[in-house]
Amino acid sequence: MSRKNVYEAAATAEYPLFIPFIMAGDPDAETTIELALAMEEAGAHILELGIPYSDPLADGPALQRSALRALKQGMNLRAAMNLVPAMRQRGLSIPVIIFTYYNPVLQMGETAFLDYAKEVEADGVLIPDLPFEESEKVNAHAKERGLVNISLVAPTSSTRIKKIAERAEGFLYCVSSLGVTGTRESFPPEAFTFIETVKQNSAVPVAVGFGISKKEHVKGLAESCDGVIVGSAIMRQVEERLESLTDSKDREKALTEIKTFVSSLISS
């Protein structure tokens, strides 16, 4: 079966290009596979598979707790990447981006990591603590392997927006507002000016993330960007259902509830 790559998936999606983030191993590996499938059924175009890390600098409390639960399960970079073929086998067809902090990548080795990403048929990587200045090698090595390395821009990027946007691949991850990941009530007016600037400079679709948890957020961004990335809000849904998700009797119901929540976020 031929699958779309990140470029095709991002370019062909109608608003909102929807990119959910799920944490590998929270609450366990089997649930992560099920959640991935649920996300595609709910309308996801691209999946971000998060790797739990001991020191997630860019993350707020919800994803910190999520990572801790996953680490307690013994989840790690390689084990998480091994979930991708399992997801594919069960029918996942959307592109998968491996979302990981840089240190686990360094321990595996940059090229070994990208080789393995290719081997498990992931489609791209996103390393939130590897900024433009430090990412030249990863970009080149990813490209050689037909993978994309997703770039981020932030409201403070200022004069940096142009150079980052120009080199962006697949889609450009636009950080909605200052701060770590997690729910925000609303976005300040300057967020929209900033997103507009990003959009003008970007040759690839622009997806906004950080703090998107409500249908109104998604609607409110429709005129400004091409898509949304939702992570904390989904993992908070998971957190509320830890027991039922790990119980074979109740799992189906819990998954359906999460799927319903996600569908309602993006439905017009």
Added chain:
Amino acid sequence: MISAYPDKNGRFGTFGGQFVPETLMYALEELEQSFQEAWNDRDFMDEYTHTLAEYAGRPTPLTFAERMTEKLGGAKIYLKREDLLHTGAHKLNNAVGQALLAKRMGKTKIVAETGAGQHGVAAATVCARLGLECKVFMGEEDMRRQALNVFRMELLGAEVVPAVSGSKTLKDATNEAIRYWVANVEDTFYLIGSVVGPHPYPRIVRDFQRVIGDETKRQFQEKEATLPDAAVACVGGGSNAMGMFYPLLEDDVKLYGAEAAGKGLATDKHAATITKGTKGVIHGSLTYLIQDEHGQITEPYSISAGLDYPGIGPEHAYLSESGRVDYEGVTDQEALAALSVLTRTEGILPAIESAHALHLAFEKAKTMKKSESIVICLSGRGDKDVNSIKEAMEKESGE
């Protein structure tokens, strides 16, 4: 030249760099530029020097430890007395420099991290002096262990915020301080406490601490009309050591860093980052750190809260790799013994951190000639440690 680093990419050899979220990159660029301007601005440097002299108590003495020298029978022992600096440790040199820089940049709010509370107290102190708002993140576990320092910071008008993530110690307090900075980067200055973090912090902290080594050179020259044969400092993040070592890097002086070997290098209870760690990224910098095979950062251990950090300044990583500085582990027990000996022989109660350097220096001094000299950076005073020293000694005599 080994002292020419960091390079334009913020690297010390392969170490250092800027591994932080994009949100902080502009702030780091701005910081680098502002620091560069301030460092070359005579008025700024005068204010820094003046504050250190009038307020902090510089220069600190270089004390010849005569009885200690006789006791060991080797090289002459000199102590650089950072314990006599205001607030009781070298931390204030850097806090003064960065707070003045913050003010110059028009930032009115300071955020800092602290482990045992020494840097937190230094930051709160200088903020009180300059009229800046101060928020200090401290691990919940450390707040419990160092309740008195929490109270000291609050007396000084700082807000102490418990870091409840991860293991609730210095590593997590640093994560929380960085996260807070990410959210408030427009009006807040991050006053980091050691030669760690993303570029340009390791350089800024080193440059504000080099006064230790510059003074030592001058004072030693006055006393002995030459340079010492060796210098020793303890290394956690490594700011007092970088301050002592940096002005000596190009000289013919042997340099030794004492790492915390905790309960022993053969156990997993240590903070010996260079001796036992592997390369990785922590708090925005590529350096040596204590981690598992999957790149998850693990908790270090040391009796000394100031050395209890899983990473180390990237410049130390470079100085170790290049062979310029020798880093060796010193156990809790060895440090405690050195602390006792110095206290009884010289009437100076050192911080338990500094006692690690003392042990290593005593060992080296024994093997050196009487005509030679060794300088130890006595980075802080031990009053803060009296309780934990008592506990440890009682435990030891009970065993």
